[in-house]
Amino acid sequence: MTLNNTTDKEHVVIGMSGGVDSSVAAWLLKQDENIHLEGLFMQNWEEDEDDYCTAIEDFRDASGVCAQLKIPLSSVNFSAEYWKKVFAGFLEEYNAGRTPNPDILCNKEIKFRAFLDHAKGIGASAIATGHYVQTDKDPHGKTRLLRGADPGKDQSYFLHTLDQQQLSHAHFPVGGLLKSDLRAIAQDLGLQVHNKKDSTGICFIGERKFADFLREYVATKPGPITSTDGDHLGTHNGIAFYTIGQRQGLGIGGSSRHKPDPWYVADKNTSTNELIVAQGHDHPRLHKKSLLASNIHWIREIPLTDFQCTAKVRYRQQDCPCTVRLQNSNEVIVEFKDSVRAVTPGQSVVFYNDEECLGGGIIESACE
Secondary structure, rough: OOOOOOOOOOEEEEEOOOOOOHHHHHHHHHOOEEEEEEEEEOOOOOOOOOOOOOOHHHHHHHHHHHHOOOEEEEEEEEEEHHHHHHHHHHHHHHOOOOOOOHHHHHHHHHHHHHHHHHEEHHHHHHHHEOOOEEEOOOOOEEEEEHHHHHHHHHHHHHOOOOOHHHHHEEEEOOOOHHHHHHHHHHHHHOOOOOOOOOOOOOOOEEEOOOOHHOOOOOOOEEEEEEOOOOOOOEEOHHHHHOOOOOOOOOOOOOHHHHHHOEEEEEEOOOOEEEEEEEEOOHHHHHHHEEEEEEEEEOOOOOOOEEEEEEEEEOOOOOOOOEEEEEEEEEEEEEEEEEEEEEEOOOOOEEEOOOOEEEEEEEEEEEEE
């Protein structure tokens, strides 16, 4: 890291979301006398008349925390960048019948690109966030992305697309903390957000009825719901509104011809607009032994041969042992030791070597 020329301190801009994680992260950095710290609140979605987005409340909370910590706070609007770099692709994937993960692209393009560029533009040498990840350097000086110390909060899955330039200019102050300890720190400090609920929902858009929100942007095209045995069971509202492994909201209930087990989405046939469902949580159609992934990104080292590691096909999933077979510079086939449930095209498969996140890619298809 370079030092700020005027203060001989490292000039760091921390993203203040108005939540407890970034608030404690700011306090931790504030304790370092070698850091000149300021906060930045990012607005990346324009408010609508229904006021689903909580940007106003979040900015108020961020302002209160920064005032208490005596940290200057400014704001910036990245709405145009968010729409172009994240949301447009999000809609394109849903219209294609896939299930994207906008949080991953949001981190890559907004939190660690637009934000980093903005910070550098105002003279900073680094940014900081409240993500639950850690970093260190390998013997060659490259930055490793490591899991957060709290296994229930680790967010390395969402940051697997970051590159060396982004990681080398980022601080993650809370990555070594448990969430319970972080909240205790916030309470001891008297931070007004110490018991604020963690945010959920789409990155920067906030909590809302997702299907209703999606219908504003994705065309509704009803079609047949068919069992894995070929029985017609009902009509769906558009395959874009369903994801592999989904149980709720199918509207087909039980059937006298079948066991009284719940139904799950097993597949989506985009060519026939058909939603295929299987009965029972552990139905064989829901389990796959391998997958094809593209848009592969490696954080530190590009592998030259096939290798073994562990992988996740969704956030909070337990690591699954696998073999990664290189197809070309942009594609891999992942073969799992044991079958994996609900492999979903559009989601990400992320690779790990013990605590290190190696990178990942977009799931194109599951294999039998």
